[in-house]
Amino acid sequence: MAFLSKGTAMTHKSWKEVLENATDPALASEIDAFETELLLRKQGRIEEKLFAEVRLRRGAYGQRYDNGKRFDGYKTQDIAFPSGGITKGPSTLWDAPGMQRIKIPFGGLFPDQMDVLADLAEEYSDGILHVTTRQDIQLHYVHIDDTPDLMRRLAAIGITTREACGNSVRNVTACPYSGVCKTESFDVTPYAKALAYFLLGHPDTQDFGRKFKIAFSGCRDEACGLTAMHDIGALAVTREVDGKVLRGFELYVGGGLGAVPYQAKLLSDWVPETELLPISQAVCRVFARLGEKKNRARARLKFVIQKLGIEEFKKVVAEERTKLPVDSRWTSFLADLSAAEETPRRDPSLLTISRRPGEFDIWKKTNVRPQRQAGYSVATITLPLGDLTSSQMRALADLARKYVGDNVRATVEQNIVFRWVPDADLPDLYKDLKALHLADPGAGTIVDITACPGTDTCKLGISSSRGLAAELRRDLAAKSAHLDEHVGNLHIKISGCFNACGQHHIADMGFWGVQRKVGGRTVPHFQVVLGGKFEQNAGSNGLAIGAVPSKNIPAVVSRLSTHYAENRTKGERFQDYIDRTGKAKLRALLDDLITVPDNPNYYSDWGDPRVYSIGDLGMGECAGEVVPLAHFGLASAERQVFEGQLLLDQGQANKAAEKAYQAMLVAAEALTRQVFYDVGNSPDEIVREFKKRLCEETTLFHDPFAGDRFSHYLFKVHGSAFTNMELDAAHRRIEEATLFIEAAHACYARMNLPAAAE
Amino acid sequence: MIEPTHASIMEPQRISVKFAFVPPVNVPHASFILFFHRVIQDKLLPETLIDVADYSHVHNGPSVLLIGHEAHYSIDATNGQIGLKCAVKRGLTGSLDERIRRTFDKTLHLANLLTKHESLAGGIQVNTKSAWFSIEDRLAAPNTDLTFSHVAPVLASVATRYWGSQPVLSRLGTAKETFQVDISGADGSECRAPTRTLRLV
Incomplete structure (x- = not known):
């Protein structure tokens, strides 16, 4: 991109021509093929169901109202897209804007990539970049015709959108502190990267009945990797044999959230690093072979394991492993693990007391985490609802160049971290972030709320998860200075429906969108989920205790957190307090909030003045289309x-x-x-x-x-x-x-x- | 295998125009959301409109967006200056002159509605002494002097029709940003849409 930004000559070339020599030929060819498929679909020469899965596997997702219907608060209006009846999937009109998901393996970003992402958001989207709970970047309101050029510009900086959606291996996530964490067994980054690219487009991952998610974590007790809620969760462990420290993984399988969450089960307490890729490949082959293909609701790996039992599943995987033809990629990455080691932009240094700007210490308390390497820290840039503007992204890229170089990662809590910040630079970084309005404190606290897109853009959203998150964030940020410390450390996560994209099951207080018919009106509600555990890699799932009108959720948070602060015993964590108090008592605490009062305010959702309706829900694409x-x-x-x-x-x-x-x-x-x-x-x-x-x-x-x-x-x-x-x-x-x-x-x-x- | 679409500075598809509001803006954020919903409900614009997006949690961003097929309209706060922005994304045809005029017409039409609509209770005044213009296409129009030399004569000609006299054009932004120009009316003159140029359908 730089040559264009700084270019002096007018170009009359296309992006395809301009980027021809800057792009991996295989990637370029894939995108050319996708562009041809667009043309063929327009000509009716590819059936819509097949094309839907083709575009989903390129990360091009549908959005709410793409069936051309929208309830405007009074009536359902037809949206007159000019393409008429051409579709890009079942009930999905061609001209309807969609969401482009961009895979960022383990969340790792370079400044040049951040620049291009900013450009793409500005030119093809709405100027906003959204960080997801899988360390992806999403752009909304993108026209399908723009996607090939968008993908070319990404490919030129080493990013692919391949298999970002659909029935495929989704973005491989990893703890954003890998490599700099004080408590990790070892840096999982090169392993996550190797597995991500090994399985990308691999023949054994092309015939799934449903999506497949993989995560890596370096520590057992922290939350960072969330390995317990993944189809494959790899937890780094070491063993000492004959005085030599060997690296390997505890491998968990069959975890997942969704409507009914499943905790992953232990496949093996010791998978040597040399066996990580082949064992994962074997799991994929078993999933492709035995996974459900017709009933999407039971097509995840967790149902295969439920059906077989974990012991039988272990046998089947072991047997599959023996059948695999040897692949040099299984171990070739191990020869050069040091290639994954990061280079700090600046030398380490100590934070001096005299140079601290106002409110710096408040920010530092929640947003700065000392690294294992002396003189360096990780700084978290909290993004409200995971969003930032193109201008902010571009400015962050410049700050990265200034302070940390290529050491930037997106996180599953929808934030961005700068790694390898010299401690002495923290005050200057804080001032620079403040100038961008990106220096909000509260990373990882109750104000740092995770939310899926919900009714804003998702076809399945029932309630406004982002609207509620924004309201809670405003409310809690205003109170944050006076919040009890233990309340401040709670996690809130919100999903717009039961599908749990907002990870509500693993929050201290989770909410998922439902609706209730009250007095002839449809009223947006949220189920209140208590007792989930974010720590210990999503250590346990909470349970719903009842549905509360959306407009009463801030009162629910306030009442529960106050009760917790006032009644917790010394050292008692929130989950233990929930267990001790009992769900019946907690439910009784909220009884009066469950009733919908005679107040029209309750008939609309947060941030949306329209009279609430679910009449314009669409068909979900999360599962993709099961296409043989x-x-x-x-x-x-x-x-x-x-x-x-x-x-x-x-x-x-x-x-x-x-x-x-x-x-x-x-x-x-x-x-x-x-x-x-x-x-x-x-x-x-x-x-x-x-x-x-x-x-x-x-x-x-x-x-x-x-x-x-x-x-x-x-x-x-x-x-x-x-x-x-x-x-x-x-x-x-x-x-x-x-x-x-x-x-x-x-x-x-x-x-x-x-x-x-x- | 598809013949590539060639970018041309004289035929851009993505043009934006923004008029700032006269400060102070004492309209609650929720009123802008309501206004955009009313634009859809009452079909106040003769084009395909899709939804309203609330980005008020993001600083100096689009704040509230009216999403359309051809263009997005926003209560834009980029650079800390709140105003009405129209970002045309597709559907522009004809010469560069025509494309720029269409974008100005669309922006001024909604600005006119904004200042008069009951939901905003006359709380908005649009500063038409100047405007921000951008071509959001880094391939066809990188933010360079060369692009400016191509676009400025056409832009000046169009702007003269709206401001009544030749305005001052100043290129803005860095090389990384989109091609953008500040248009300021000479001697404080204000931009007005010539009635005959309003060709919105």
Whole structure:
């Protein structure tokens, strides 16, 4: 980007052309393919359900009202998007703005990346960047037509949105203090990074029935990694053998929040570092094979483990592990763990007493954490509701360059941390942050509230989680100076519905959105969840004690926190106080707040003056669409034939013919994988296994009328060189490839006939 | 495989205009939210509007946004100066002159509604002595002197029609920021939409 920002010449090039040499060719090719898929969908040549999953796997998510309906407070209005009936998924109109999720593995950011993220928010979104509870960055109100260029600009700075949504391995998270924490076993960063990129696009992670989440933590007792609520939670541990300290992980599996939370179960108390990737791969393969594909509500890994039992699951994973073909990537990253070590921007130094600006100490108390490395600290930049403007992000990038270099991370508490701040620089950093209005104290305290997007932008939101969070934040920040210290340390987390994206189960006080019909009116409510534990990596899940009108939630927080402050025994933590007091008594404490008074104020939600309604709820996309793996292969084949046609139109006969061959190869692979999952990636192997399993041992590919004619279209060009092609010949290859792919579709339908008949 | 869309400074799709409010602004934040909802409910703008977003928790940001298909409108507080911003995102056609005029027309139309609407009780005065102009497209229009040399003649010509005399144009911002220009009326003259230029449909 810098060359453009500082450029002196006018450009009439596209982003694709400008960034061509700055982008990893594989990434560039993926984005080109996605752009073609957009075109094909517009032409109706890809079905909407398949396209929905394609875009979700590129991180392009739907948003509220994208079905073209919105309740305006009086009536439901149609939103007249100009694209008419074109859709980008079931009930999702093409022109409706969407959310772009951007994966940031373990939350690690560089200043140059922060600059580009700021630019993208400004140009394609609404000027706001949102940090999520999975260390992602999200942009809202993005038009689908803008996404290819947006992705190209990210790719040029080493960021991919691939598999940010959909039924895939989501962003791999890790404790933001990894590597600088005083209590960690070791730095989990290189392991998180290695696993994230190993599983990204891996064939074994492409056929999930639901999303899959992975987290890393360096410590057992802190909250940072939240390993207990993940499909795979990796907790760093060490063992001493023959005087040598070995690194490994306690590996937990099958955790998850959602409507019914599950605590992860221990798969193994010792997975050596060399086995982290293969064991994780084996877990993924078991999930792909045994996970539910039809009923999305029971498709997470936790249900596989519930069904099998953890002991049987361990056996199945161990057995799967033995089948894995050796992959050098399992251990290659271990040879250079030091590459992940961070370089401080400045030398360490001590904080001197004389240089402290006003209110600095209040900020330092909650927002600064000394590092293991003497003379350095981690400074937390609290982001209200996880939001910051493009200007703030750009300015933060400059502050990072000034103080910490590349050592910035997004956190699961929706904040940003600067690592390796020399202690003597903390007062200056505070002053610089204050100038940006980013020096609010209270990181990790009761005012640092986590909230999902809720009714603001989510299609499933029932109540305004962000509206409530903003109100509580205002209210508590005003009182913070006088709050009891133990109350100040509580955590509040809010979800707009039961799906728990705001992680309400693991908060001291959690809330999730519901609605109640009262006197003929629909009234926004929140279920009050008490007793969850954020510490010990999301150590326990709370339980709901009753639904309270949204407008009474601030009173709930006030009453519970006051009761806790007044009645806690010495040293008693909130969870213990909840257990000791009992939910019945706590519920009685809130009884009068549960009733909806005769007050119109209660008929609207926080921050939204419209009369409340859930009439315009949409269909959720969180689960994505369950699309069989073969569908992707066949769709990819069709796209490649189309690209071959475009090349032919441009007179590029050799490339067109090669593209036609590749299209057949992709289709053949998709079909072969249906009967032999472990078919390799090499063209020779694909053609050999396709021929053997679909044309010789069986005749699955044979057309009832044309027999084996179509398979020969592939066989005759396999191994050919694509040189000196005439346009006519290339044209025939395109036609043959089209017929081959049609035959592949017919074959796939025949293969699935019994299932379809059921 | 798709033919790339080429960026051209003379055919930008993303143009923004902002008019600051005359301080002090004594209108509660909630009133702006209510106003934007009323704009949707009563179909006060002849374009596709989608929703209202509240970003009041973010400092010096868009504060309250009226999300539209073609443009977003916001009670913008960037740089600490509160005002009405119209950020056109798509749908602009014609010459650069026409594109700039359309953006000005849209902004002035909503500014006019804002000052008169009952929900704001006449609490807003718009300062039309100057305006902030931006092209939010770093590819077509990096914030450079060269871009300014291309855009300024057209912008000056358009602005002269709105201010009645040639205003002063000053390029703003750093190289990292979008291309942006301060437009100030000469001798304190005010921007007024010529009736004939209001072509909003």
